[in-house]
Amino acid sequence: MKVFINPGHHVTLDSGAVNPVTGDREVDIAIECAELVERYLLAVGVECTVGQYNELYEICDASNAYEADLFVSIHCNACVSHQARGTETYYTSYNGQRLANCIQSQIVRSLPTIDRGAKNGNLYVLKHTEAVAVLVELAFIDNMEDLSLLKNSIDDFARAIARSVTDYQIS
Ligand SMILES: [Zn+2]
Numbered sequence: 001m002k003v004f005i006n007p008g009h010h011v012t013l014d015s016g017a018v019n020p021v022t023g024d025r026e027v028d029i030a031i032e033c034a035e036l037v038e039r040y041l042l043a044v045g046v047e048c049t050v051g052q053y054n055e056l057y058e059i060c061d062a063s064n065a066y067e068a069d070l071f072v073s074i075h076c077n078a079c080v081s082h083q084a085r086g087t088e089t090y091y092t093s094y095n096g097q098r099l100a101n102c103i104q105s106q107i108v109r110s111l112p113t114i115d116r117g118a119k120n121g122n123l124y125v126l127k128h129t130e131a132v133a134v135l136v137e138l139a140f141i142d143n144m145e146d147l148s149l150l151k152n153s154i155d156d157f158a159r160a161i162a163r164s165v166t167d168y169q170i171s
Pocket of ligand 1: 008009016017026075076
């Protein structure tokens with residue numbers, strides 16, 4: 001099984017959401033998490049790669065060229081109120097829903113985050129990848145409590161995502 005891990009946005013061209021107080025950028029947290037997920041998957045013998053591209057079609061092309069079985073895009077959420085908190089995972093297909101459920105369940109089991117659930121989402125990268133695809137919003141980067149979770153516990157998020165891939169394999 002091959003897993004394509006996509007940290008959302010682009011390190012030089014698209015920061016994603018930014019915490020208005022601290023300046024922490026979604027793209028940096030996503031990259032840190034993706035590289036940890038890669039390390040933990042490789043450690044248990046799951047073939048995987050990390051790919052980040054600015055254009056959404058480039059992300060999908062790379063995942064499809066890699067012939068990924070699973071596609072996991074990693075993001076942080078944001079909300080105009082800066083009050084929203086929690087973790088949610090998007091899918092479009094039946095198997096995507098299975099993987100999204102594994103991710104939600106592993107993350108909320110190992111972190112003190114709010115479970116916003118697995119959600120059917122009409123997202124470009126989910127529709128144009130041939131792999132079983134999900135997009136996980138780890139937590140809200142613009143909420144100070146969620147931000148501290150992201151900064152202090154990114155390793156736990158990564159371990160949870162890696163475990164969810166192995167859960168999905170055996171379920
Ligand atoms: Zn994002």
